Structures are given as C-alpha cells and as structure tokens.
Amino acid sequence: MQQTMPVRLSAAETTLVEQLKAAGADAQAERITVAGLPTRRVESYHYTDLRMLLKAVPPLAKAANEASAPALRVPGAFQLMIANGVVQENGTAPAGVIVGKAKGTALTLRDDVLVHLNTAFATESLNLNLDGKVDPVIQIDRRTEGEAAHSASSARIYVGDDSEVTIIETFSGSNQAHMTNHASYIAIGKNAKVTHITVDLSGKDATHFATNEYALGEGAQLRSLVIHAGSKLARSHVFARFAGEGSHADFTGLNLVSDGQHSDITLDVNHAVPNTTSQELYKQIARGRSTAVFQGRIVVSRDAQKTDGKMMMQGLMLSDEAQILSKPELEIYADDVVCGHGSTCGQIDEDSLFYLMSRGISRQDAETMLVRGFLEELIDPIEQDELREALASVIDQWLTGGLH
Amino acid sequence: MTTPILEIRNLHVRVEEREILKGVNLVLPAGEVHAIMGRNGSGKSTLSYVLAGKEDYEVTGGEILLNGENILEMEPNERAVAGLFLAFQYPVEVPGVATMTFLKAAINAQRKARGEGEISTPDFMRAVKEAGAQLNIDSEMLKRPLNVGFSGGEKKRAEILQMALLKPTLCVLDETDSGLDIDALQIVSKGVNALRSPERSMLVITHYQRLLNHIVPDVVHVFSDGRVVESGGKDLALQLEAKGYADYEKDVA
Ligand SMILES: Nc1ncnc2c1ncn2[C@@H]1O[C@H](COP(=O)(O)OP(=O)(O)OP(=O)(O)O)[C@@H](O)[C@H]1O
Numbered sequence: 001m002q003q004t005m006p007v008r009l010s011a012a013e014t015t016l017v018e019q020l021k022a023a024g025a026d027a028q029a030e031r032i033t034v035a036g037l038p039t040r041r042v043e044s045y046h047y048t049d050l051r052m053l054l055k056a057v058p059p060l061a062k063a064a065n066e067a068s069a070p071a072l073r074v075p076g077a078f079q080l081m082i083a084n085g086v087v088q089e090n091g092t093a094p095a096g097v098i099v100g101k102a103k104g105t106a107l108t109l110r111d112d113v114l115v116h117l118n119t120a121f122a123t124e125s126l127n128l129n130l131d132g133k134v135d136p137v138i139q140i141d142r143r144t145e146g147e148a149a150h151s152a153s154s155a156r157i158y159v160g161d162d163s164e165v166t167i168i169e170t171f172s173g174s175n176q177a178h179m180t181n182h183a184s185y186i187a188i189g190k191n192a193k194v195t196h197i198t199v200d201l202s203g204k205d206a207t208h209f210a211t212n213e214y215a216l217g218e219g220a221q222l223r224s225l226v227i228h229a230g231s232k233l234a235r236s237h238v239f240a241r242f243a244g245e246g247s248h249a250d251f252t253g254l255n256l257v258s259d260g261q262h263s264d265i266t267l268d269v270n271h272a273v274p275n276t277t278s279q280e281l282y283k284q285i286a287r288g289r290s291t292a293v294f295q296g297r298i299v300v301s302r303d304a305q306k307t308d309g310k311m312m313m314q315g316l317m318l319s320d321e322a323q324i325l326s327k328p329e330l331e332i333y334a335d336d337v338v339c340g341h342g343s344t345c346g347q348i349d350e351d352s353l354f355y356l357m358s359r360g361i362s363r364q365d366a367e368t369m370l371v372r373g374f375l376e377e378l379i380d381p382i383e384q385d386e387l388r389e390a391l392a393s394v395i396d397q398w399l400t401g402g403l404h
Numbered sequence: 405m406t407t408p409i410l411e412i413r414n415l416h417v418r419v420e421e422r423e424i425l426k427g428v429n430l431v432l433p434a435g436e437v438h439a440i441m442g443r444n445g446s447g448k449s450t451l452s453y454v455l456a457g458k459e460d461y462e463v464t465g466g467e468i469l470l471n472g473e474n475i476l477e478m479e480p481n482e483r484a485v486a487g488l489f490l491a492f493q494y495p496v497e498v499p500g501v502a503t504m505t506f507l508k509a510a511i512n513a514q515r516k517a518r519g520e521g522e523i524s525t526p527d528f529m530r531a532v533k534e535a536g537a538q539l540n541i542d543s544e545m546l547k548r549p550l551n552v553g554f555s556g557g558e559k560k561r562a563e564i565l566q567m568a569l570l571k572p573t574l575c576v577l578d579e580t581d582s583g584l585d586i587d588a589l590q591i592v593s594k595g596v597n598a599l600r601s602p603e604r605s606m607l608v609i610t611h612y613q614r615l616l617n618h619i620v621p622d623v624v625h626v627f628s629d630g631r632v633v634e635s636g637g638k639d640l641a642l643q644l645e646a647k648g649y650a651d652y653e654k655d656v657a
C-alpha cells in the first residue's frame with residue numbers, strides 16, 4: 001500500500017528536500033516529503049534502513065580546489081578524475097579511448113531514491129568510448145574534497161563490439177562526513193569483454209552510495225567486482241540486464257566492515273533473453289560491531305530459456321557482535337532454466353589456524369593468510385598483475401587495521 | 405648431566421571434562437629417538453597436541469620442559485620457534501593458502517624470531533627443491549593449496565618436508581607411517597634419519613614395529629590409558645608386536 005499521510009521528516013530528509021527544491025527537482029522533493037527515505041519496509045532496503053541510518057546530509061559540494069593523496073595507485077593505469085562531481089582535465093588518452101563529457105547523469109531512470117537523487121544532483125557525466133583491446137587499465141578516480149559535502153558524480157562508458165577493457169573506479173577524498181552518490185552506466189557491445197571494479201576507500205565518517213548499471217550485448221562477457229572497504233555507511237546497487245544472447249557475467253563483491261560500519265551490496269540481475277549465464281559470488285567479512293549486507297535478486301524473464309545462474313554468499317565473522325546478512329531471491333518466469341543460490345557463514349577455522357601457528361607463524365599472520373585465502377577467488381580472476389596486487393593491498397591494509 | 409631436549413613431568417590433561425592424560429612422565433635426552441606405542445584412544449595424539457599447544461586441551465597438572473624451559477604458557481607459534489615440530493597424524497587441508505607461500509611464511513617466521521632477515525627467493529627455492537627431491541615430492545604438488553587434494557601418503561611426506569625445512573630440535577611424529585606404502589615408508593624413514601643429529605631429538609608415535617626397523621629408536625615407551633606404563637629398549641617393540649597390550653590393561657576387566 002502507498003503511504004499517503006505525510007511523514008514527519010528527519011533532519012536528513014529535510015535537508016534533502018531543500019536541496020532538491022533548490023535544484024528544481026520538485027517532483028522528487030515531493031516524493032520524499034510524502035514518503036520519506038526508504039525504511040526496512042521497502043524490500044530493496046530491507047537491511048539498510050536509510051531513514052534510520054542516514055543521520056544528516058551535508059551541504060551540496062562546491063568545486064574542489066585541492067586534492068588529497070590518491071587512495072589507490074594502479075601502476076600503468078590511464079587516470080581520469082572526477083572531483084566533487086566535476087570531470088577533470090586528463091592526460092593524453094591511450095589508443096582506443098575517447099574521453100568526453102555530457103550534461104546530466106548517465107543512469108536510466110529507475111524507481112529508486114538514490115537513482116533519483118543522482119539524477120537530480122549529477123550535473124555532468126564523464127563519457128568514455130572504448131574500442132578495441134585497450135591495453136592500460138583505466139582508472140576513474142572519484143574524489144570528494146574539501147569540507148563535508150553532498151556530492152553526486154556520473155560516468156557513462158560505451159564499450160565497442162569485440163573490445164577488451166578493464167576499468168577500476170576508486171572512491172575517496174578528504175576525511176570528512178561526506179555523502180556521495182555515484183553513478184556508472186556501462187553498455188557492453190557484441191562479444192566485448194569487460195572487467196569493471198569499484199572500490200570504496202572513503203573516509204571513516206563518509207556515506208557512500210553507488211549505482212552501477214550494466215547492459216550486456218550479444219556474446220558479451222562481464223566481470224563486475226564491488227569492494228566496500230571505507231565508509232561508515234556504504235551501499236552499492238548493481239543493476240544488470242542481459243540484452244543479447246550468449247552473454248555471460250560474473251557478479252562479485254566484497255564487504256569489509258569494521259566496528260561501526262554498515263555496508264550493503266544489492267544486486268538486481270535481469271536475464272531478459274535466452275541463453276545467458278551468470279555467476280554471483282559475494283563475500284563479507286565483519287569484525288567489531290558492524291553489519292554487512294548482501295541482497296541478490298535474479299529475474300529470469302518468460303522467454304529467457306536456458307538461463308544458467310548460480311548465486312553464492314559467503315560470510316566470515318571475526319567477532320561475535322558482527323552481523324552478516326544475506327537475502328537471495330530468484331524470480332523465474334521461464335521453465336527451462338538452471339538457477340540456484342546458497343549462503344554460508346562461519347568463523348576462522350581453528351584447526352587451520354593451529355596448523356599454521358604450529359609452524360611458527362604468528363596468530364595475526366596466520367589469520368591474514370586464511371582470510372586472503374578466503375578472498376582469493378574474488379581477486380584471482382583479475383588478469384593484470386598490478387591491478388590484482390593493488391586490490392590485494394587494499395585487503396591487507398584492511399586486515400591489519402590500517403585503512404583508516 | 406646435560407638438560408634433556410624434552411621433559412614431561414606428571415602431565416594431566418582434560419578434554420571436555422574427561423581426563424585423557426593421567427600423569428605422563430618422559431625424559432628425552434638430546435640426540436635420542438624415542439618411540440611411543442599404545443592402543444587406539446590411549447592418548448598419544450592428545451599428548452602430541454598438548455606438546456604443540458592446541459587450545460581445546462586443559463592442562464590440570466604437571467609441566468612440559470623444552471630445553472629446560474616450561475612451554476605450557478606459550479602459543480603454538482612460540483613453541484615452534486623454540487624448536488618444536490609436530491608432524492600431524494591428520495595434516496590439515498587449508499584451501500586458499502598456496503603451499504609455497506605457507507612454507508616461505510613458516511621459514512621466515514622462524515628466521516625473524518632468531519633475528520635473521522627473510523630468506524631470499526633463490527635460497528628458498530633451492531632449499532625446497534633439495535628437500536623435496538629427497539622425499540620424492542614433485543614440484544607440481546607444491547603448487548597446490550596446502551594439503552588440499554594431497555593423498556594420504558603425500559600429506560605425510562609434505563609434513564616431513566616441512567620438518568626438513570624448519571630444522572626443529574624436537575620432532576614429534578604422530579603416526580607418520582600410517583597411510584604410507586612400502587616405498588614411501590622407506591623414503592620417509594630415510595628423510596627422518598637424515599635429520600638425526602646429536603642436537604636433535606625425536607618422539608615417534610607409531611602402531612607398527614615395522615617403522616622402527618627403519619627409524620631405530622633408543623627407547624620404546626608403552627602408553628596406556630593416558631600414561632607411560634613401561635619403557636625399554638627397541639626389543640620392547642618386538643614383544644608388543646607378539647603379545648599386544650593386554651598385559652598393560654590392568655583396570656580393564
Ligand atoms: N577434542 C576432543 N574431544 C573429546 N574427546 C577427545 C578429543 N580429543 C581426544 N579425545 C578423546 O581422547 C582419547 C584419546 O585420543 P587420542 O587421539 O589422543 O588417542 P590416540 O592414542 O592418538 O589414538 P590413535 O592410536 O587411534 O591415534 C580418545 O578417547 C578420544 O576420543
């Protein structure tokens with residue numbers, strides 16, 4: 001049932017309504033005035049009650065005039081930057097890469113509050129056209145700099161037929177209570193092969209929202225990896241649509257949460273055409289009093305026969321107060337499909353730990369080895385050594401408590 | 405008299421409210437090899453785990469001295485660094501941890517404790533290759549995750565490989581012979597014998613006299629119901645083989 005009685009607005013909602021009105025997004029302002037931010041009663045926010053978790057919204061970002069140190073360096077990568085929502089000048093693009101920009105967000109309009117907010121506040125998008133085998137890894141370095149700010153950014157990436165590209169997006173900035181809302185739209189041409197990685201490395205007081213939209217053409221292959229390692233509150237929503245037959249995607253992700261953090265990866269996969277396959281593997285590691293959430297929904301349309309989908313969530317609890325949550329959903333409208341899901345949650349295996357320690361390895365090093373082992377499946381398929389090592393270093397830093 | 409490598413004094417151990425070790429006494433001087441034989445369930449593996457410092461065991465009395473130092477309060481890694489090595493009866497499979505990565509980490513952890521720098525990659529590769537060749541371990545096996553998918557015999561050989569690389573002063577071998585075929589038994593025994601030295605002692609737990617033909621012990625201890633009930637020369641193993649353990653089970657009706 002639609003809620004029609006106006007709700008009493010929270011501080012965050014009040015600020016959002018003001019900001020939306022100032023941006024001329026009256027319809028969205030009205031929606032929030034009437035319904036508020038989503039609570040746990042909204043299915044896709046079931047474990048991430050925005051109304052409760054979002055305490056305040058900082059003022060809209062002004063242009064950045066200084067930059068903090070890069071959060072993650074990928075040696076040899078072609079660097080692009082978006083700072084406080086503004087696409088920055090870049091160096092000479094490598095072969096097969098055309099960089100441009102366009103007004104407004106890159107996202108398709110969806111009935112989701114974070115998409116609406118991005119649509120209202122992202123004033124421009126980085127446009128990338130990628131063609132052929134693009135050799136260097138492309139890094140989109142998204143920053144939120146200066147005083148605490150509400151910032152929206154957007155990137156639109158077209159990958160041409162038969163191309164092969166690897167893109168990593170990193171999110172970081174000054175150590176303030178920012179609220180960021182990032183959008184990525186990626187259209188993958190026929191038989192193209194794409195690896196797309198997003199890594200949140202924002203400061204410990206930040207709120208990070210991201211929406212990734214993928215459209216897969218015929219025979220396309222995608223590997224998507226979402227890593228949350230930074231913000232106090234992080235939510236990435238991945239929407240994927242298989243629009244061409246013979247396409248395949250590996251959807252993967254990792255929530256690393258420490259005391260006081262809440263991270264959520266929500267996945268919506270739509271197998272819209274026949275003969276497409278997907279594998280979903282999400283891992284979550286939680287320590288201290290923290291919450292990690294994975295929600296995965298796979299929809300197989302009526303005509304999408306021969307769909308093959310396997311979804312898995314694996315959790316590792318490093319403390320008794322941590323919470324690891326998982327909500328898999330399969331909605332299957334075709335009859336000739338193979339789909340399944342599973343989830344496991346456990347602690348570090350005591351026998352393995354003892355075995356490693358009995359050889360002289362300290363408890364901390366042994367634990368690190370075991371956790372790295374647990375995560376290997378996510379990192380191992382990344383082909384570029386430098387990129388794989390950069391990601392491994394993020395994990396190691398988190399494990400040794402040095403990320404913040 | 406010089407300090408024995410290992411001295412166990414009146415050791416009492418409980419597991420989940422049940423007393424498993426009921427006053428173990430054992431003295432293992434430097435350079436000697438002692439065998440422990442005893443029935444299934446008599447507490448031999450328990451003793452080996454307690455020596456190595458496994459958590460779930462509650463020591464209710466007694467002490468364990470390694471080179472004269474009580475190790476009961478030490479973590480498993482500290483005991484390893486102090487020179488203790490347990491070849492497990494059931495080596496643990498550790499998916500996701502590459503065997504080579506593990507070997508290097510173990511060697512480096514022990515070097516670090518001795519104040520030495522990390523081993524260089526060429527030195528490490530050479531050491532593994534040499535030790536592996538002695539034990540007929542092919543390098544393909546070492547590319548796999550630690551113990552994962554190793555056959556029973558391969559696991560046992562991998563344990564001895566670790567022992568050869570870590571050069572402990574006290575080697576505790578828990579049924580290293582079980583699961584080995586005749587050739588592998590020869591190879592492993594040769595590997596173990598190569599490590600015998602005046603500074604190193606070994607405690608060899610086994611059910612079979614056959615192993616003791618290859619690794620000839622100085623002393624054989626008979627273990628029954630959580631304690632050492634008799635000790636003697638290597639002939640004791642032969643007697644046991646002939647007569648079994650019935651004579652020692654006084655409290656069994
Ligand atoms: N973690 C444990 N929890 C409960 N009981 C245990 C545990 N570990 C050992 N025991 C019990 O302690 C006794 C001794 O076991 P242990 O493994 O030490 O025997 P063993 O002499 O090594 O036998 P085997 O020759 O079969 O290897 C057994 O009765 C066993 O069931």
Ligand SMILES: [Mg+2]
Binds near residue numbers: 448449450
């Ligand atoms: Mg045993």
